[in-house]
Amino acid sequence: MKRYIPYAVILGLVWCFVHGTINLNNFVLGFIFAPFIMIPFKPLYNFEHDFSVKRGIKKIPPLARYSFVLITEIIKANIVLAKIVLKPKMDIKPGIIAVPIRTKTELGTTVIANTITLTPGTLTIDISDDRSFLYVHTIDASDPDAVARSIRDGLEKYVLEAFE
Amino acid sequence: MTTIITKTVTRICLPLVILFSISLLLAGHNNPGGGFIGGVMFASVIALTYIVFGIDHIRSFFNPDWADLFASGLLLASLTAFAALPFGHNFFRSAVEFLHLPFFGEVELVSAALFDLGVYFVVIGSLLSVLKNVGDDK
Amino acid sequence: MISMFTFAITFMVLAIVPCIYRIIKGPTIPDRVVALDAMTVVIVVMLAIYSFDRGSAFFMDVALVLSIIAFVGTVTIAKYLDEGVVL
Amino acid sequence: MNIVMQHLPIILIATPILMAALMILLRSKPRFQKDLNVTVSFLLTILSALLLLQVWNSGIQAYGVGEWGKYGIILVADLLSAGMVFLTTCISFLSLIYSLDYIEKRSLNSTYYPLFNLLLAGLNGSFLTGDIFNLFVFFELLLLSSCGLVIANEHGGVTRISDKMEATFKYLVLNMLGAFIMLIAVASLYATTGTLNMADISVKLSAMSAAGTMPWHVFAIALMFIVVFGNKAAIFPLHYWLPDVHPSAPSPISAMLSGVLINVGAYGMIRVFFLIFRDTLYIFQPVIIYLALATIIIGAISAVAQTDVKRLLAYSSVGQIGYVFLGIGLGGMYAITAALVYLVNHAVAKSMLFLSSGGIIHHAGTRDMRKMGGMVDSAPLLASMFLVGTMSIAGLPPTGGFIAKFLLFDAGISEKYYFEIGIALFFAVFTLFYMFRAWLLMFWGEKRDVEKYGEYSSHKASSLIVIPIIMLASAVLIFGLFAEPLISLATATAGQILDPQPYIQAALTEVVR
Amino acid sequence: MIVDTILEILSNIFLVIGLFFVFLGMLGLVRLPDVYNRLHTTTKIGTLGAFGVMISILLKVGFSPIGVKAITVGLFLLLTAPIAAHMIGRAAHRHGVGLCDESVVDEYGKVCTIKK
Amino acid sequence: MDSFTAITLAVFLPFILAGILPVVEKVLKNRIGWYAAAVALLSLILVAQVAPTVIHGENIQGSIPWIPSVGIDLSFYGDGLSIMFGLIVSGIGVIIMAYSNGYMSKREDLPRYYQQLLFFMGSMLGMVFSANLIQLFIFWELTSITSFMLIGYWRNRPMSVYGATKSLLVTATGGLFMLAGFLLLNAMTGTFDIPTILHSESMIEFIKDHELFIFALILILIGAASKSAQGPFYIWLPNAMEAPTPVSAFLHSATMVKAGIYLVARIHPMFSGTDAWFILVSGVGIITMLVAGFLAFRQTDIKGILAYSTISQLAYLMTMYGYTTHIHPGIGVAAATFHLLNHATFKASLFLVAGIVAHETATRDITKMGGLRKEMPITFILATIGALAMAGIPPLNGFLSKELFYEASWEMGAELGGAFTFVIPALAVLGGVFTFAYSIKLIDGIFLGKRPSRGLPEHIHDPGWTMILPTAFLALLIILFGLVPSIPAHYIIEPATEAILLEPVDLHVSLWHGLTPSLAMTIVTFILGLLIYTRYDSIAAWQNRFNSKHPMISVNYFYDAAVNNAKSTTFGFSSRMQPGTIKTYVTALLLLMIVLFIIPIIVLTPDIIPSTLNFDIQAYEGIVYLFMIVAALGAALLPRYLPAIVSLSGLGYLVGLLFIYLQAPDLALTQVLVETLTTIIFLLAIVKIPQKFREHITPSVMTRDLLIASAVALTVFIMMINATQGIVPPFESLSHYFIEKSIPLAGGHNMVNVVLVDFRAYDTLGEIAVLCLAALGVYNLIHSRGEEE
Amino acid sequence: MNNTLLSLTIAILFGIGTFLILRRDIVKVIIGLSIISHAVNMLIVSSGVFAGTKPPIITDDGGHGASETTGTIFTDVLSENILAPITTAGHSVNYVDPLVQALVLTAIVISLATTAFILILAYRIYEEYGTTDIKELRRLWG
Numbered sequence A: 001m002k003r004y005i006p007y008a009v010i011l012g013l014v015w016c017f018v019h020g021t022i023n024l025n026n027f028v029l030g031f032i033f034a035p036f037i038m039i040p041f042k043p044l045y046n047f048e049h050d051f052s053v054k055r056g057i058k059k060i061p062p063l064a065r066y067s068f069v070l071i072t073e074i075i076k077a078n079i080v081l082a083k084i085v086l087k088p089k090m091d092i093k094p095g096i097i098a099v100p101i102r103t104k105t106e107l108g109t110t111v112i113a114n115t116i117t118l119t120p121g122t123l124t125i126d127i128s129d130d131r132s133f134l135y136v137h138t139i140d141a142s143d144p145d146a147v148a149r150s151i152r153d154g155l156e157k158y159v160l161e162a163f164e
Numbered sequence B: 001m002t003t004i005i006t007k008t009v010t011r012i013c014l015p016l017v018i019l020f021s022i023s024l025l026l027a028g029h030n031n032p033g034g035g036f037i038g039g040v041m042f043a044s045v046i047a048l049t050y051i052v053f054g055i056d057h058i059r060s061f062f063n064p065d066w067a068d069l070f071a072s073g074l075l076l077a078s079l080t081a082f083a084a085l086p087f088g089h090n091f092f093r094s095a096v097e098f099l100h101l102p103f104f105g106e107v108e109l110v111s112a113a114l115f116d117l118g119v120y121f122v123v124i125g126s127l128l129s130v131l132k133n134v135g136d137d138k
Numbered sequence C: 001m002i003s004m005f006t007f008a009i010t011f012m013v014l015a016i017v018p019c020i021y022r023i024i025k026g027p028t029i030p031d032r033v034v035a036l037d038a039m040t041v042v043i044v045v046m047l048a049i050y051s052f053d054r055g056s057a058f059f060m061d062v063a064l065v066l067s068i069i070a071f072v073g074t075v076t077i078a079k080y081l082d083e084g085v086v087l
Numbered sequence D: 001m002n003i004v005m006q007h008l009p010i011i012l013i014a015t016p017i018l019m020a021a022l023m024i025l026l027r028s029k030p031r032f033q034k035d036l037n038v039t040v041s042f043l044l045t046i047l048s049a050l051l052l053l054q055v056w057n058s059g060i061q062a063y064g065v066g067e068w069g070k071y072g073i074i075l076v077a078d079l080l081s082a083g084m085v086f087l088t089t090c091i092s093f094l095s096l097i098y099s100l101d102y103i104e105k106r107s108l109n110s111t112y113y114p115l116f117n118l119l120l121a122g123l124n125g126s127f128l129t130g131d132i133f134n135l136f137v138f139f140e141l142l143l144l145s146s147c148g149l150v151i152a153n154e155h156g157g158v159t160r161i162s163d164k165m166e167a168t169f170k171y172l173v174l175n176m177l178g179a180f181i182m183l184i185a186v187a188s189l190y191a192t193t194g195t196l197n198m199a200d201i202s203v204k205l206s207a208m209s210a211a212g213t214m215p216w217h218v219f220a221i222a223l224m225f226i227v228v229f230g231n232k233a234a235i236f237p238l239h240y241w242l243p244d245v246h247p248s249a250p251s252p253i254s255a256m257l258s259g260v261l262i263n264v265g266a267y268g269m270i271r272v273f274f275l276i277f278r279d280t281l282y283i284f285q286p287v288i289i290y291l292a293l294a295t296i297i298i299g300a301i302s303a304v305a306q307t308d309v310k311r312l313l314a315y316s317s318v319g320q321i322g323y324v325f326l327g328i329g330l331g332g333m334y335a336i337t338a339a340l341v342y343l344v345n346h347a348v349a350k351s352m353l354f355l356s357s358g359g360i361i362h363h364a365g366t367r368d369m370r371k372m373g374g375m376v377d378s379a380p381l382l383a384s385m386f387l388v389g390t391m392s393i394a395g396l397p398p399t400g401g402f403i404a405k406f407l408l409f410d411a412g413i414s415e416k417y418y419f420e421i422g423i424a425l426f427f428a429v430f431t432l433f434y435m436f437r438a439w440l441l442m443f444w445g446e447k448r449d450v451e452k453y454g455e456y457s458s459h460k461a462s463s464l465i466v467i468p469i470i471m472l473a474s475a476v477l478i479f480g481l482f483a484e485p486l487i488s489l490a491t492a493t494a495g496q497i498l499d500p501q502p503y504i505q506a507a508l509t510e511v512v513r
Numbered sequence E: 001m002i003v004d005t006i007l008e009i010l011s012n013i014f015l016v017i018g019l020f021f022v023f024l025g026m027l028g029l030v031r032l033p034d035v036y037n038r039l040h041t042t043t044k045i046g047t048l049g050a051f052g053v054m055i056s057i058l059l060k061v062g063f064s065p066i067g068v069k070a071i072t073v074g075l076f077l078l079l080t081a082p083i084a085a086h087m088i089g090r091a092a093h094r095h096g097v098g099l100c101d102e103s104v105v106d107e108y109g110k111v112c113t114i115k116k
Numbered sequence F: 001m002d003s004f005t006a007i008t009l010a011v012f013l014p015f016i017l018a019g020i021l022p023v024v025e026k027v028l029k030n031r032i033g034w035y036a037a038a039v040a041l042l043s044l045i046l047v048a049q050v051a052p053t054v055i056h057g058e059n060i061q062g063s064i065p066w067i068p069s070v071g072i073d074l075s076f077y078g079d080g081l082s083i084m085f086g087l088i089v090s091g092i093g094v095i096i097m098a099y100s101n102g103y104m105s106k107r108e109d110l111p112r113y114y115q116q117l118l119f120f121m122g123s124m125l126g127m128v129f130s131a132n133l134i135q136l137f138i139f140w141e142l143t144s145i146t147s148f149m150l151i152g153y154w155r156n157r158p159m160s161v162y163g164a165t166k167s168l169l170v171t172a173t174g175g176l177f178m179l180a181g182f183l184l185l186n187a188m189t190g191t192f193d194i195p196t197i198l199h200s201e202s203m204i205e206f207i208k209d210h211e212l213f214i215f216a217l218i219l220i221l222i223g224a225a226s227k228s229a230q231g232p233f234y235i236w237l238p239n240a241m242e243a244p245t246p247v248s249a250f251l252h253s254a255t256m257v258k259a260g261i262y263l264v265a266r267i268h269p270m271f272s273g274t275d276a277w278f279i280l281v282s283g284v285g286i287i288t289m290l291v292a293g294f295l296a297f298r299q300t301d302i303k304g305i306l307a308y309s310t311i312s313q314l315a316y317l318m319t320m321y322g323y324t325t326h327i328h329p330g331i332g333v334a335a336a337t338f339h340l341l342n343h344a345t346f347k348a349s350l351f352l353v354a355g356i357v358a359h360e361t362a363t364r365d366i367t368k369m370g371g372l373r374k375e376m377p378i379t380f381i382l383a384t385i386g387a388l389a390m391a392g393i394p395p396l397n398g399f400l401s402k403e404l405f406y407e408a409s410w411e412m413g414a415e416l417g418g419a420f421t422f423v424i425p426a427l428a429v430l431g432g433v434f435t436f437a438y439s440i441k442l443i444d445g446i447f448l449g450k451r452p453s454r455g456l457p458e459h460i461h462d463p464g465w466t467m468i469l470p471t472a473f474l475a476l477l478i479i480l481f482g483l484v485p486s487i488p489a490h491y492i493i494e495p496a497t498e499a500i501l502l503e504p505v506d507l508h509v510s511l512w513h514g515l516t517p518s519l520a521m522t523i524v525t526f527i528l529g530l531l532i533y534t535r536y537d538s539i540a541a542w543q544n545r546f547n548s549k550h551p552m553i554s555v556n557y558f559y560d561a562a563v564n565n566a567k568s569t570t571f572g573f574s575s576r577m578q579p580g581t582i583k584t585y586v587t588a589l590l591l592l593m594i595v596l597f598i599i600p601i602i603v604l605t606p607d608i609i610p611s612t613l614n615f616d617i618q619a620y621e622g623i624v625y626l627f628m629i630v631a632a633l634g635a636a637l638l639p640r641y642l643p644a645i646v647s648l649s650g651l652g653y654l655v656g657l658l659f660i661y662l663q664a665p666d667l668a669l670t671q672v673l674v675e676t677l678t679t680i681i682f683l684l685a686i687v688k689i690p691q692k693f694r695e696h697i698t699p700s701v702m703t704r705d706l707l708i709a710s711a712v713a714l715t716v717f718i719m720m721i722n723a724t725q726g727i728v729p730p731f732e733s734l735s736h737y738f739i740e741k742s743i744p745l746a747g748g749h750n751m752v753n754v755v756l757v758d759f760r761a762y763d764t765l766g767e768i769a770v771l772c773l774a775a776l777g778v779y780n781l782i783h784s785r786g787e788e789e
Numbered sequence G: 001m002n003n004t005l006l007s008l009t010i011a012i013l014f015g016i017g018t019f020l021i022l023r024r025d026i027v028k029v030i031i032g033l034s035i036i037s038h039a040v041n042m043l044i045v046s047s048g049v050f051a052g053t054k055p056p057i058i059t060d061d062g063g064h065g066a067s068e069t070t071g072t073i074f075t076d077v078l079s080e081n082i083l084a085p086i087t088t089a090g091h092s093v094n095y096v097d098p099l100v101q102a103l104v105l106t107a108i109v110i111s112l113a114t115t116a117f118i119l120i121l122a123y124r125i126y127e128e129y130g131t132t133d134i135k136e137l138r139r140l141w142g
């Protein structure tokens, strides 16, 4: 039962959010519903390790760091793209490149993939079967290695910290 | 097959949307929503899991008989309507009660909510039954 | 004097023009799907603005539902394109 | 019992819905399913008789669903609707009994009962409702349930599944269009009168008419309803779907469709025009009359061309419904009486014929009459039953069909529609011709070429198949020999139709919270 | 009072930027040469723009139902937009939609052909 | 027992007692024929029992309520005419049933045979005693049906079926026209009751002056002619000879075919005395008499001769009923009535003889017979009596009535004057000539001359007494009526004639009238008859040549063409009308809608564009409208499915957006959800529908479809701009109620939801039932494949 | 809701849908039906009769029982020719018409059910006939 608690907490919050009013009533309601929603779909979720509060709290600073980096990157991405869109002449060199990744968990892989998509000039197209490469479409593929490097050194580090 | 990325996000969405669907069902009487909208929401997220994970995989652990569900929904809806008869009222005569619960404060109990629940089941059951029947058809 | 609201809504409506253009023009099916998906985003934004302007959360519900359901739709079409099957 | 009597109208509609749900849930217990459904269906027949009796004794009954009066939905049982419901439950009970043996087990035990129950609910609901939008909802219920039933599997598999689907597709497309037009009409009506309650609309339109403020588009709305109901009843030029759909369905469903479902169109036409659009009558009456005549002609001529027994019966339905509409179009008290008598007689006779055709198809293994012949020796009972139906459709005494034709022609002539009745009479001869030709082709003449088409089936029709046919055939004869009760009922009904005040009074004084 | 004014100004800035970006994102649909590039603008600019608008609304109304729902919508878009883009991009490529002429490299294309 | 009860019993006992025949058969086995005869006798006794009352000038009348709401009761009326027919029907019935005991093989389906015979007899009695036109019609059609069943008694023989079908089609159809005539009569008089009309002089006057008179007359006469095989309707009778011979004797000579004559007699008071009556009744009669007489002369089948002879003889009757003269108004009627009775006796006896001959010789072809007088002497005598009576040889009854006929013709000719003075008698004589000739041919062909060497059985002899006695009884009547004409004249003919003419009649019939024109005509008849009989071969050769040159001069030709080609002709029509493509059907529906929409515009000439149109919208709204149109166009014009579906989906989302502008959040929610689900289902469906077919639209199709589409759009537009002008004051929408009561009574703030789950929850119940139906239907669709297990 | 341009749009959608249901490809026919169904739904909503500006959801209630009154008399006295509802003169309503929205909701759901059925039907028809051409879908004729 214990392993439902994080989900229950999250769902309690979700309930508040979808309901539009954040208060205890709503939270408790969502909290109560959570197990009933989760149980039928148990096999879809990874319930191996039990939830520990300590570990959860430890994850907060890296998460914050990740969020900050993500937001700045997103803003950068937007400005870059805005320029491209607004430039009267299109001179882009797009292409799809393979980027090696180090994440192991499904969540981590997903987060890095999504992060890549949300950040400048890159878009995750697919993941290799062994989950070691992401195929990334980039608007500026003139130097593929540079792109791969920037991902590994920039974003992936924070993702690994926060989600693995 | 869809990728791990899609699957992960679908996993995240699934409970959220189900919760949202329940929220829409319950809120329906006072806010936009209701049995139909909630039901379609539920059905679409199950459809999403069918699509993303493959219908066979989902069925290996989650395989309700949707026909039974929509039948029960229809049964519930019509029984709710019939329930007024023994009280000397006409079919579908609704009842509204205001209850004071210790924690939630004033709660409105509406017989129509039970009917809406029936609608909810029917929508979920029938839509998913259609999808499943066609999806199974190879 | 055009109100902020009218301006915002009109601006967003104009943002739909490229979407419609792509939906009709294509040339490839993924192009159309992207455009459809993008159009839902614009509509979500419009709903948010509208909701704010009216001061009612009702339209926000629609926005939330639309963002969810459009995701479902996009995934479905994408899977269909990819694998030729839906379920 | 008291509680049942109080809520008769809704019980007749809601019980089948409830049963549909139960039947789905019980689909793993076929025996129990069967017993329960037959019992309930029988009880519903009794209840509908009680309803008719109640209406006959104590006048028009209105029933406010949810006690919202005209602000919600009311059901109104007048003689017309209660009579139609009684007819419906009777025929559907017999069709159900027949189905038990006729429909293939895998359909029967999976979807047949629920679909059948919802069809019944749709029929009763359409007849009893006093709300124009609710009528739309129940029309849709009818549409989809009949579509589902048309593609149900039957024993023998004489009708190709592809034919069923083709027919269903045409049926569906045309009826969806019809539904859209109905929605336009209903919405426009609401936008003009502010209500959906038919009695209320009637009051408001008459008040407008009296005050001279009735907008002209009310006439357009009225005429759109001709398309809507004409489409349900398959009058020219909206008849096209019928000859495809009715024969493709399994025989008990053909019986329901031809016997009862097309009556919904006639019912709707009567209800809407004589209740709501009374003040537009002078424009639409000639329209209906000429459409009815065209329907008679098309049905009669086309039926002659048929070699498929069920298709012939279907075309005959087209022609016959034309006679009903002729009566409606003539519009007088006597003519409406005649139309109602005609409708009932046709319903009974045609469902009997379709049920018999099922037996014939089982016996002969084909629907093509040219491949039959001389069956009178091997299937004497079917021969005599089919003959009774044939005589009734052809309008020969002593069957009910004769009484119906006589009343209709007499009504027309007494209202000085000589030309119209002349046409109707002339094409009645066609009816006589094609019905008897069919009977002769199948039952008399040389026995069929065994080398080419094989022996007739030695399988004897079970009592489940025979009894409904016999009961309907007896009804055909009873309506001919003892016509008075039906005619007086029809006369009283016509009286209620032409004087809507009691209906309005009953409907609008329903208690409102 | 001042806080309110600042919030008001901030929210308006967010609104304008958000709207502008949404518009740009859509404009990208027309301007960029192929579906992959278009995905960039719609998912990134479009989503961010939408998120900006949501933030703006949150700033204006605070944690009232409208604001909370707005931010829920924004977060949901951020969660799902990349997936949609990924699915479409992947499907497009596997469906056989080639990259535009300006493209310089397609490492995925090799893998795809090997798989086939 | 009072007379009314007696008649009622006479009519209904045959039905009831026939109904229990299958039970009786269990007891009596093969002897049920005698049971049937007893039933007929019972009816005869019942009818005879009331005869004296009627002869004394008292009519019988009574009724039992049946369908009072349309003024139709089960009522019987017995006057001289009815009684005469009643006696003929039941009397000959007894004879026929008795005869059948010998005729019908034990292997036949006897219960069915006798049952149908008795049904027929009951119907016939019911018809003649009906006091009510509708009741008369009912029994009339019953006789058609029983006749149909009896002609088709051997139901697997193609010729029986052909004959039965023909008789039914002709007579029942005629019946329907007759019904129309009755209805017109009712429209004129306001009653279906025959005595009421007969006894009201003013009503009869009114009928004769009425504009509908001629229509009613023609329609009723069509019925009479079809039943009595007159005019072009004669064609069914020769084929009706496929029936067992006793049936032919009973139905197709003595009784049923006289129903038409009965009808003419019955309506005589209402319609006669007019030019139309004379032209239609006598005109048709004379032509039929001559043509049928000639054709009878040309037949080689015994029953064929008798059939055409019957047609011709019935035409005599028709002709005479048409005659009305000033000097002797009743002369034609009396002649006809007398001849009617006589014909029943001699024709029935001849048929019975034919039955005997066919039974013994196993053939009916007269050319294969001859010289049978030695082998079947009794039969020969009986046949000769019948034939001579038919030929009009004194002292047999046929002579008397033919004399009356000639007398009436003479007077009629004189009455009309001019050329008619001689033409009418001449035509009558010509009819008599043919009659004389074929009567002789019958005797000569069967009994006289030499027995052919081949084709006939070895041993031919007179049949048993069951067949002889009934025939002999008829022969006896022939002689009796001839020698003592005052018996039938006084007891039967006079009352019947009085009933027709509605005035007292004193009829004097005797063998010797003195040297009258009619005597001369008779002598001419005999001479000419002998002459043409001897010239038979050359006449036959001439006719064969004529027929092969003009095949179209035959009603049968048209009948066969119509019936045989009915299917192919109508199939052309029906396949054009029902071309099978849904496009036609949809087009018809839309066109009907458009046309119906135009009607009020034309009739009322309203202002179709209201003056208060509102074009005031926000710019963005307008753009969204434009988008919707573009998206719809995309869905319409994009040639491939998937792009079209994407476009459609876009339209759906835009509709959702519009619902927001229209302040309908619930709708917008539902719309976007449903849109997406629809798209998913679209995809599911087209997964298995690869797009192989692509329509090439020709310019003409394009133009037509665009025209229809525009017309539909215009219709909807006009409808909408008018309907959205708002509720006509002082009325208000009942939505006010929802606004006011939603919270207090239903406990909900969202009025739309409250309407859905409370105020109009019943709609929603139907709606979810529809959803269930879709699921069930899809299940059926998917699982409809394959064979049953 | 007297809005001519909206009416025009709806009418045009009707026209486009009509054009499609006259096509020979059954899938196109179904698309046409979908378009018409959208048009009909909009038509019903636009036939709502209140000129209000708020969605039909009551937000300002101070506890159950109290709510906005519309100043309407609800009685039907046929004999006195009083036909409810009757509003006081010059009265205006804040909301848009809730009834039409409920009707459209019903209509939308029904058309979803029908469309689902007809689509799967089309899919089975293709399986049986091997084509989607309506011209070949005419075994039943005459």
Ligand code: NA
Residues within 6 Å of the ligand: C037, C067, C070, C071, C074, E080, E081, E084
């Ligand atoms: Na998205």
Ligand code: NA
Residues within 6 Å of the ligand: F652, F674, F675, F678, G034
């Ligand atoms: Na749709």
